[in-house]
Amino acid sequence: MLTPALAEALRHSRRDRGEVLPYTSTSRLYRRFARLAERAGIEGGAAGRGVHALRHSSATRTYEQTGDLGQARQHLGHASISTTQRYAKGNLSRVAATLASWT
Numbered sequence: 414m415l416t417p418a419l420a421e422a423l424r425h426s427r428r429d430r431g432e433v434l435p436y437t438s439t440s441r442l443y444r445r446f447a448r449l450a451e452r453a454g455i456e457g458g459a460a461g462r463g464v465h466a467l468r469h470s471s472a473t474r475t476y477e478q479t480g481d482l483g484q485a486r487q488h489l490g491h492a493s494i495s496t497t498q499r500y501a502k503g504n505l506s507r508v509a510a511t512l513a514s515w516t
Contacts, residue, residue: 472500477507 446464468489475485476497486497
């Protein structure tokens with residue numbers, strides 16, 4: 414699923430068929446991501462770690478905003494929720510605040 418802002422940014426892409434980064438091989442994916450990162454002004458090795466890091470970031474953000482690991486799983490397209498658990502990191506400050514409110 415795409416955010417409205419991302420969908421608008423990809424609207425004019427010849428390759429956009431509903432997928433953010435359609436690819437047939439890992440090397441093609443990284444090359445395409447590198448070009449997109451360069452166009453967006455992102456520097457510092459984003460192509461080498463960016464695609465995977467984006468999935469982790471997206472999973473974590475979805476989980477933090479919804480509180481529902483199932484929605485994060487659905488967003489990433491994982492077959493198993495255990496895979497999503499490895500991607501979505503909990504917010505330790507939220508856990509600490511929750512525990513502090515316990516009496």
